[in-house]
Amino acid sequence: MRIRRIALIGHSGAGKSSCLLSLGIDRKLADMDTVLGKKQSPPLEAALGWLALDMLVPVIVVVSNHEQMLLEMRKAKLDGQYSEQFAAIRFVYLHKSKQQLQAHLTLPTAGGQIRRQSDQKYTLDHYQRFH
Numbered sequence: 001m002r003i004r005r006i007a008l009i010g011h012s013g014a015g016k017s018s019c020l021l022s023l024g025i026d027r028k029l030a031d032m033d034t035v036l037g038k039k040q041s042p043p044l045e046a047a048l049g050w051l052a053l054d055m056l057v058p059v060i061v062v063v064s065n066h067e068q069m070l071l072e073m074r075k076a077k078l079d080g081q082y083s084e085q086f087a088a089i090r091f092v093y094l095h096k097s098k099q100q101l102q103a104h105l106t107l108p109t110a111g112g113q114i115r116r117q118s119d120q121k122y123t124l125d126h127y128q129r130f131h
Contacts, residue, residue: 003090005051009063009070010094011130012123013101016062017110019094025058027111032064041066044076052085063091067130098127 008016020030028034035057036042036050047069050057063070077086096104105120 002088004059004088005057005090006060007051007063007089007091008060008094009065009091011096011101011127012065012119013105013115014094014096015104016094020060020062021110023060025060027062029056030058030061032062036064038064038066041069044069044072044082047073048076048082048085048089052088065130095131098124101127 008019010016017027017031020027032042032047032050036046042050042064047064051061051063076082102120102124105115105123108114
């Protein structure tokens with residue numbers, strides 16, 4: 001299976017949605033949170049199916065920051081599971097220093113929203129763990 005998707009991962013505020021906006025890619029189709037929901041971590045099979053197999057999904061997508069799902073993906077990939085699906089995806093980690101991220105989190109999102117103080121604090125408090 002050839003690569004079908006570039007999957008952007010990174011902290012909230014790392015620039016994932018801004019990349020989609022800059023490239024003219026519709027977030028309604030390319031943002032995992034928008035497609036699969038953001039209240040609960042999507043099951044691994046649903047996330048990989050959307051990332052690797054759904055032909056309606058744009059080439060560049062944003063992956064949810066659900067820690068449990070990301071840990072399950074990592075374990076599955078290291079264990080050699082779902083090798084065909086993983087072969088179709090290239091993960092790109094967008095990273096900012098903690099200082100850059102702190103400044104960026106105070107700015108409006110790509111969708112024009114202001115992040116709540118509690119969300120900013122959570123992102124900064126979990127910076128190293130996520131990284």
